[in-house]
Amino acid sequence: MTSAAFPAFEYRGDTLHCEGVSLAALADAVGTPTYVYSRGAIEAAYKAYDAALAGVDHLICYSVKANSSVGILNVLARLGAAADIVSAGERARIALRVHPDVDAQTHPYISTGLTQNKFGIAAAAARDAFRRAAELPNLDVRGIDCHIGSQLTKTSPFADAIARLCELILSLAGEGIQITDLDIGGGLGIDYGKDGDTPPPSHGEYGSAVKQAMAVLGDHPVRLLVEPGRSIVGPAGVLLGRVLYNKDNEVKHFTIVDAAMNDLIRPSFYGSHHPMRPVTRSEAAPRKTDVVGPICETGDFLARDRALPPMARGELLAIGAAGADGVPLSSHYTTRPRSAEVLVQGERWTVIRERETLEHLVRGERIAE
Ligand SMILES: Cc1ncc(COP(=O)(O)O)c(C=O)c1O
Incomplete structure (x- = not known):
């Protein structure tokens, strides 16, 4: 079985x-x-994200960090996945990573969205960073990004993080800075089969929570990027x-x-x-x-x-x-x-x-x- x-x-x-x-x-x-x-399980996991986010403009960027074997990347590339990678060199189209100070309620080593963690710019300081970046001639500030942690077994931390980033997107739009990519980082946790552990939410529950949290954007045109890794492979x-x-x-x-x-x-x-x-x-x-x-x-x-x-x-x-x-x-x-x-x-x-x-x-x- x-x-x-x-x-x-x-x-x-x-x-x-x-x-x-x-x-x-x-x-x-x-x-x-x-x-x-x-291969079937990898393909099914990718397709479950695609189905869950149907109805919103989205891009699934497989988090290569989870498993970078070329044979796995090939399976995902054939499905049309983009990749969340670590790359060298200039990237003129940029996104700034913000830590929304949301507790991912996961293992402390893989919790990354709190002020005490080393990642990203504090939400309060991000506004100034976006203003400064928007003035620089060689940069095209497209996106806002966060990744609050891995092995998330609830949808509420995703929703809280999205709410904070959407607030920033709307306020920057009021200043004429148009953010068109909203990247909400890694995906769902997985079931490691341990008695007493909370099973992760379904892709459907995840998709509904994400869409509901993004509703505050109204007509503001934004493409959603997600970077699932663990739950794919x-x-x-x-x-x-x-x-x-x-x-x-x-x-x-x-x-x-x-x-x-x-x-x-x-x-x-x-x-x-x-x-x-x-x-x-x-x-x-x-x-x-x-x-x-x-x-x-x-x-x-x-x-x-x-x-x-x-x-x-x-x-x-x-x-x-x-x-x-x-x-x-x-x-x-x-x-x-x-x-x-x-x-x-x-x-x-x-x-x-x-x-x-x-x-x-x-x-x-x-x-x-
Ligand atoms: C920036 C970033 N994005 C995405 C991921 C993938 O997260 P997950 O494997 O929980 O989907 C990670 C994992 O640590 C990450 O650091």
Whole structure:
């Protein structure tokens, strides 16, 4: 059965599949650890935003920060997505990022819209910044931008931020400064499958809240830009790992897998929860275990005290909701080559990034004379 936390992954017979591809067969062919993404889930997530914002002039700028693999960017580009990127050089058409002092009610590390955060210009100071920019001959001030945080599970922070930016747009219009692009930053949070967590609102609820908050603009012509990242690729990807070893000590059981904190750092960095399923379905009673990698760090864990059926050495584990911020935050820590990435479409799959080899690790290094 698929679930919100594993939308494109379901058991067929006793084996977990991504669309029409067996994850067991995939692991045999490509090895582990490997990130596996469902193209269908990525496309469906993009289309859900497009449908939710129907009726307003809008542009969906996929947040490349969430996963910049070229094979993923290609899927989104083919759907007509624009991209929210970090780029070098001059950008003569500009938008100014304002922090609207709205609490995104999310993890403090990914909350970015408050005065105490380092991002953007305070709403009060923004008016002067827009006036100054409007006087500069080489700048065409088009847009106003904010991003109040990631993994938002309520629509009200979006609505509050939009209300503040719309107020600024209308007041600048009164001074003859026409802002035509309203960029409201990242998109919805996702379901990480943790008991007790608030599930994110639907795309429909998000779209209605955005449109309602923008209604204050009346006839003022504005194009809406949204920069969803996590919700486009997060649920579409799993990290596939293989059990290396089981260990018991006086107080705990450990399941040691070949995927580690260098592959997926979110659990040790943010304390994030990722849903997990054995690739081969098991009816055995679950027991609590710490799922850990083989790196010599206590912080090298993927889950703590997780109820999972016992898994023998060699069995495969799918770590879900891993499509966003998995590969971009991966590293060579403890001289580990980075994982492969595979994109699945129906019965077909493509290695969109090869597993690194030891040569990748030393490429570009020199020994001093
Ligand atoms: C400026 C900006 N836009 C968009 C995003 C994407 O946000 P999300 O992944 O929550 O949709 C981020 C993520 O941190 C961001 O910093």
